[in-house]
Amino acid sequence: MMKTAAAIGMATAGFALPAAAQTxxxxxxxxxxxxxxxxxxxxxxxxxxxxxxxxxTINPGRGSTDAISTxxxxxAEIGFADAGAVAQAVANGAPVTVVAAILQExxxxxxxxxxxxxxxxxxxxxxxxxxxxxxxTTQALPAFMALNEVDPDQVEMITYNFGATVPSFLxxxxxxxxxxxxxxxxxxRNEADRDVQIMxxxxxxxxxxxxxxxxxxxxxxxxxEAVRAFVHASIEGVEYAMENPEEAVQAAAANTETPFxxxxxxxxxxxxxxxxxxxxxxxxxxxxxxxxxxxxxxNVEFGEQSDMVAPxxxxxxxxxxx
Amino acid sequence: xGWLRSRWKSILFFLFLIVLWQVAVDSGFLLRFIxxxxxxxxxxxxxxxxxxLMHLGYTLMIALAGFVIALAIxxxxxxxxxxxxxxxxxxxxxxxxxQVVPTIAIAPLLSIWFGPGEVTKxxxxxxxxxxxxxxxxxxxxLQVDDDLLYVVKGLKASRWKIFVLIRLPNALPSLFAxxxxxxxxxxxxAVVAEFVAGSIGxxxxxxTGAANVNTRLVFAAVVLLGAMxxxxxxxxxxxxxxxxxxxxxxxxxxx
Amino acid sequence: xxxxxxxxxxxxxDIGQNNGREDGRPHLSxxxxxxxxxxxxxxxxxxxxxxxxxxxxxxxSIIGPSGCGKSTLLKIVLGVIGYEAxxxxxxxxxxxxxQIGAGMVFQQPALPPWRKVLGNLMMPIDVLGLNxxxxxxxxxxxxxxxxxxxxxDKYPRELSGGMQQRVxxxxxxxxxxxxxxxxxPFGALDAMTREIMQAEIMRIxxxxxxxxxxxxxxxxxxxxxxxxxxxxxxxxxxxxxEIAIDLPRPRLGGLxxxxxxxxxxxxxxxxxxxxxxxxxE
Numbered sequence: 001m002m003k004t005a006a007a008i009g010m011a012t013a014g015f016a017l018p019a020a021a022q023t024x025x026x027x028x029x030x031x032x033x034x035x036x037x038x039x040x041x042x043x044x045x046x047x048x049x050x051x052x053x054x055x056x057t058i059n060p061g062r063g064s065t066d067a068i069s070t071x072x073x074x075x076a077e078i079g080f081a082d083a084g085a086v087a088q089a090v091a092n093g094a095p096v097t098v099v100a101a102i103l104q105e106x107x108x109x110x111x112x113x114x115x116x117x118x119x120x121x122x123x124x125x126x127x128x129x130x131x132x133x134x135x136x137t138t139q140a141l142p143a144f145m146a147l148n149e150v151d152p153d154q155v156e157m158i159t160y161n162f163g164a165t166v167p168s169f170l171x172x173x174x175x176x177x178x179x180x181x182x183x184x185x186x187x188x189r190n191e192a193d194r195d196v197q198i199m200x201x202x203x204x205x206x207x208x209x210x211x212x213x214x215x216x217x218x219x220x221x222x223x224x225e226a227v228r229a230f231v232h233a234s235i236e237g238v239e240y241a242m243e244n245p246e247e248a249v250q251a252a253a254a255n256t257e258t259p260f261x262x263x264x265x266x267x268x269x270x271x272x273x274x275x276x277x278x279x280x281x282x283x284x285x286x287x288x289x290x291x292x293x294x295x296x297x298x299n300v301e302f303g304e305q306s307d308m309v310a311p312x313x314x315x316x317x318x319x320x321x322x
Numbered sequence: 323x324g325w326l327r328s329r330w331k332s333i334l335f336f337l338f339l340i341v342l343w344q345v346a347v348d349s350g351f352l353l354r355f356i357x358x359x360x361x362x363x364x365x366x367x368x369x370x371x372x373x374x375l376m377h378l379g380y381t382l383m384i385a386l387a388g389f390v391i392a393l394a395i396x397x398x399x400x401x402x403x404x405x406x407x408x409x410x411x412x413x414x415x416x417x418x419x420x421q422v423v424p425t426i427a428i429a430p431l432l433s434i435w436f437g438p439g440e441v442t443k444x445x446x447x448x449x450x451x452x453x454x455x456x457x458x459x460x461x462x463x464l465q466v467d468d469d470l471l472y473v474v475k476g477l478k479a480s481r482w483k484i485f486v487l488i489r490l491p492n493a494l495p496s497l498f499a500x501x502x503x504x505x506x507x508x509x510x511x512a513v514v515a516e517f518v519a520g521s522i523g524x525x526x527x528x529x530t531g532a533a534n535v536n537t538r539l540v541f542a543a544v545v546l547l548g549a550m551x552x553x554x555x556x557x558x559x560x561x562x563x564x565x566x567x568x569x570x571x572x573x574x575x576x577x
Numbered sequence: 578x579x580x581x582x583x584x585x586x587x588x589x590x591d592i593g594q595n596n597g598r599e600d601g602r603p604h605l606s607x608x609x610x611x612x613x614x615x616x617x618x619x620x621x622x623x624x625x626x627x628x629x630x631x632x633x634x635x636x637x638s639i640i641g642p643s644g645c646g647k648s649t650l651l652k653i654v655l656g657v658i659g660y661e662a663x664x665x666x667x668x669x670x671x672x673x674x675x676q677i678g679a680g681m682v683f684q685q686p687a688l689p690p691w692r693k694v695l696g697n698l699m700m701p702i703d704v705l706g707l708n709x710x711x712x713x714x715x716x717x718x719x720x721x722x723x724x725x726x727x728x729x730d731k732y733p734r735e736l737s738g739g740m741q742q743r744v745x746x747x748x749x750x751x752x753x754x755x756x757x758x759x760x761x762p763f764g765a766l767d768a769m770t771r772e773i774m775q776a777e778i779m780r781i782x783x784x785x786x787x788x789x790x791x792x793x794x795x796x797x798x799x800x801x802x803x804x805x806x807x808x809x810x811x812x813x814x815x816x817x818x819e820i821a822i823d824l825p826r827p828r829l830g831g832l833x834x835x836x837x838x839x840x841x842x843x844x845x846x847x848x849x850x851x852x853x854x855x856x857x858e
Contacts, residue, residue: 028438031533032529032530032533032534033521033530059438059520059521060521062430062517062518062519066430066433066519069430069434070433070434070438073434073435075433075434075437075438076438161532162532162533163531163532163533163535163540166535167355167356167535167537170353170355170356171353171356183533183534184535187534187535188535191355191535255521256530257370257373257374257377257527257530257531257536257539258530258534258536258539259536262534262536467685467687467689469683469684469685469687470687470688470689472652472655472657472681472683473681473683473687473700473701473748473749474700474701474704475655475657475675476655476656476657476675476677476679476680476681477675477677477701477704477705477752478674478675478676478677478704478705479704483703483704487700487703487704488689491689491691492689492691494691566691567732568690568691568732568734569690569691
């Protein structure tokens, strides 16, 4: 009698707790924590991923290439990387797929002093430019120059480690530097004694996607629902961050040594790239085949990408909110 | 305090340099953005003390763990190389190759094969620190006084006895010399590893600061790394003094 | 293991002491011994057809020019180097490897710096796997014999060259071997210390009754210390002549002025000067 009661009790207890295991996901970022990552951090901090049945760990990355190879090798299930870099990697056989283009516009460009009047690409002729040895800009720059008939031989390009580009620009060693809107441009603008401007590639033929959510193909096949849940919760994070920027940035600040103020500035500058006209019309993270075509073409024709990748091998919109 | 008395001149000189540095930044001679002043750096350290301490603890742990692994494997390799021509000829080329290929170049590869976690970092630290240990210990094991060897061989000493009674103690001073080098390399290794993967550690903080052009943060982390390196180096020196009381050099300095 | 070692050590003691060939068998017997080294540049003949006997309790010196193979000969007797032809016997047993019945002292003390004086003395005991406690009293005795009482806890680097060499001699004697092999043991010492050590070794030899095979460069030293002096030729080393030193013991330092001493020294000098094979008599 006692035994039966105990057995029933244990069985009931077993049924009382739902055996729903949270899907573990490692989300490998494109770079170190930046303001534009705030949506992901607030989604994690406020339990949006958890509510969607996901146990997400966010890891800062070391560049789009690092993020792509980490996801491709399966060390992370999902990642965040520049669209152009992803297309090139997939053309080389990387088993990843893009499921949402969070940053809808290419965020990099040429940073210079406003008074120097480098307002058009060909204005670069006769100037010196700081560049970096690796990263999304390394591929984008030659394409940008080819697209806009900038003669590389007339531009003195000096390679610096990425942390040294802005200091060398500010100390006058170079006339201009390549950089990101929410990275180098902000740093230069805040520390310079004169007006600083950025000539964004986006406005000069680089109507392409930027940082996007990518997924490992095997994981995608086996866990489509988890991927859907991740994308939806991330977009929820974006929407929340738009309404509550400081709270969202605070969530990011808790995970890095970069000061809150810097992160907030980065987020505010990045937001128009996330929530641009396309995103407002078609949804955050939305993607069109035409823009993807442009994203690839620029790199195939002027950059290092060998061939165009068929759209179905590169991205899918099926996980975006419909 | 005798230590202090004998070094007051160098301490004074060091302080003078610090003051010079402070004045150079305050007066605008050095761009504060590019070179923060000593007070800026100390302020940054003080302001972030809790978090920086956490990062320091992590880097220290990685450096020490990697160092201990390198010590264990390195000494083992040295023993094998010293006792077997075949192993010497097989292992040495691999070892030298591992040194010639820059670790910072293969670290990203390692993080793909082993993931961006602690395993990769320990491998990086190991690769950077093991070489001096193997080279020095092997030399110490082999460079034994020939006459001493004859004396014990005349007593029918087995290879094992010779190893334990003579080669091993003979190798200790060389091993400690290598340890002094390797412990500082271990810190460098941990920093390199953190540059390449992960989200914690003083190396990661340096990287974050550099990426965001936050030179104060970079300097703060570098100062702490320097302090850590000096502390570890000194610890090994003191350890030698305790472990090898018979192997102290001349008063002024040691090899 | 240690019982066998004890047996080995005692083997020598059972057979007569201090009386040379009283029972007809020498302590050390070598016949036609040759040693050839293979080097990169060819074959080197270090020793050729060495014939040599040493009786129990004898003090025999070997003298010869550099490179004549005297050190090699000692190492062959010790059993740590092989030989290509001939025969060598220690206690009538063929020398095919180390036999533990000898103690060796080199020109350099070769004391491991990480052991204190007592530890250094105990090195043979440790190697043989014996119990240190059994030899503790003997160790202290030996130190007293060489005047180093109170130095047990010092490291070698705290001692002078002469003191270190004395420790090395004690180390060679700790396991009470019957044969003491010495390869220019006082060569690295200054003249004064050298004279003191010569007196010491004679005293140790007299009190212990051991057989001593002593290699030296110094004619005076050979005459002063030895019962017999064996003269060797330059490479390939051969025995040129054996000279018996018939001088009374104890041999004090002033003996050097004695005309008989001088005569022996002169004889050795001549032998060493005309050391072409077959140029004797």
